[in-house]
Amino acid sequence: MPMTYLETPTQRVMSGNGIEYAYRDLGQSDIPLVLLIHFRGNLDNWDPALIDALATNRRVITFDNIGVGATTGTTPATIASMARGAIDFVEALNLEYVDLLGFSIGSFVAQEFALIRPDAIRRVVLAASAPQGAAGMHGWAADVIAAVGQPVTDPQGYLDVFFASSDASRLAGQEAMGRIFGRTTNHDEPTTWQTRQAQYDAVCAWGIPNHALLERLRAIDLPAFVACGDGDRMILPRYSHLLVGLLPDARLKIYADSAHGFLFQHHADFASDVNAFLDDPD
Amino acid sequence: MPMTYLETPTQRVMSGNGIEYAYRDLGQSDIPLVLLIHFRGNLDNWDPALIDALATNRRVITFDNIGVGATTGTTPATIASMARGAIDFVEALNLEYVDLLGFSIGSFVAQEFALIRPDAIRRVVLAASAPQGAAGMHGWAADVIAAVGQPVTDPQGYLDVFFASSDASRLAGQEAMGRIFGRTTNHDEPTTWQTRQAQYDAVCAWGIPNHALLERLRAIDLPAFVACGDGDRMILPRYSHLLVGLLPDARLKIYADSAHGFLFQHHADFASDVNAFLDDPD
Secondary structure (H helix, E strand, C coil), X not given: CCCCCCCCCCEEEECCCCCEEXXXXXXXXXXXXXXXXXXXXXXXXXCHHHHHHHHHHCCEEEECCCCCCCCCCCCCCCHHXXXXXXXXXXXXXXXXXXXXXXXXXXXXHHHHHHHHCHHHEEEEEEECCCCCCCCCCCCCCHHHHHHHXXXXXXXXXXXXXXXXXXHHHHHHHHHHHHHHHCCCCCCCCCCCHHHHHHXXXXXXXXXXXXXXXXXXXXXXXXCEEEEEEXXXXXXXXXXXXXXXXXXXXXXXXXXXXXXXXXHHHCHHHHHHHHHHHHHCCX | CXXXXXXXXXXXXXXXXXXXXXXXEECCCCCCEEEECCCCCCHHHCCHHHHHHHXXXXXXEEECCCCCCCCCCCCCCXXXXXXXXXXXXXXXXXXXXXXXXXXXXXXXXXXXXXXXXXXXXXXXXXXXXXXXXXXXXXXXXXXXXXXXXXXXXXXXXXXXXXXXXXXXXXXXXXXXHHHHHCCCCCCCCCCCHHHHHHHHHHHHHHXXXXXXHHHHHHHCCCCEEEEEECCCCCCCHHHHHHHHHHCCCEEEEEECCCCCCHHHHCHHHHXXXXXXXXXXXX
């Protein structure tokens, strides 16, 4: 019987850099899919419905990066250092070759990982993503950071940013929150204010406008699946178009009537699309 | 009774630069829509079904740029000079403020027009387009230029490049060719080999890779509708994504099961989308 994400125990592994990473590991496949979570997220913030759908025929690994949740250390303030942390974690698990799925800030880390250590990655999924240096994304819109950037996280703020304003999206948001926050056992440690500050510094640095840096995308020369919600106000869909325009081998899907949390709202479709992409022989 | 494009007479106007431009002018509206045709195209190469649908509630003007078809002069070998020709034509007609619809090389000219003379343009439609300097578009693919670049134009080559390989697209292609090449009166002059050579030089120069030039798109600060066929091999859909990622205010539609000639294949949908875009109060 397959394990479900809610039942998957948190494990710990010590890295060569002396960081003890908290992670969860479920499903089976030769090439594992390593997931990189959103701003202020920990192991518990992945929608269990999405993880279970991905893990049906695939090994899926979620982890807390340095200083996040139950992982030791101090959260670094640059995407490059976060990518070093992800590489350190992958090495600690002796994973030679992985697929990556990065969501939001996690998709920035995935891009950097692919640039620093291309030989370790087979395919990459960039969900709600944007390239470093694109104009118009220096920090999040005032209402967005107000909704998700407070010292005490607010379910309503999360709902407002991760889901669209339609009844269907709001309902999907309530359901996703029920799955995520309905967890009664096996909790991760909460993320700290230090993590929030360091991650938002990294997001702002990533968004410093620098047109020349967009050319970095040409070096992410592996199959990429770029996905976003059509109404995402945290990271606008235009940046997904930009990624697809500049990455050497990318395909795009924009999910209807959704926002930053499109992959939780459309968990079944998104998991199916990710599995099809990762299993695509081309 | 509205005039149809097949019945619209060719008119001539002398410009300040001493060029006599051939053009056709039909429909009525305060702001005319000026059309810029594809590689080697003249007045007759617009699908009459598309023009008639656009002209139902709008003034639509097609013209031959310098040295093309019945217009006098020698076709220049740069997009910038072609944009100067388009501006010269618009001034000759005393049009102060226009909408532009550029198709293929015509969409390059439309971008340049918008950069040189932004105050004269309200909205722009970029069909099968690409920005100057994007990597991977230095001239067309060998099979594409072989199909449409010969001294004597070949209906089969046109069909192969402008339409997709599906039965539905091929049938639509035959129908579009029937409308375009079924014209029995009121012909334009054919385009010459000089025009072909100069235009292809301009296309190749536009495609010289130069990442920095992509930033020019930020200066096309007016509403833009970017449209392409999902199977276009002449100008890949990735460049439409790139345009939408970098233009300040652009929307995108990709038309299914079609290629470079998507706007003829899907003439009714495309005309409806263009009219909705041009009539959009936002």
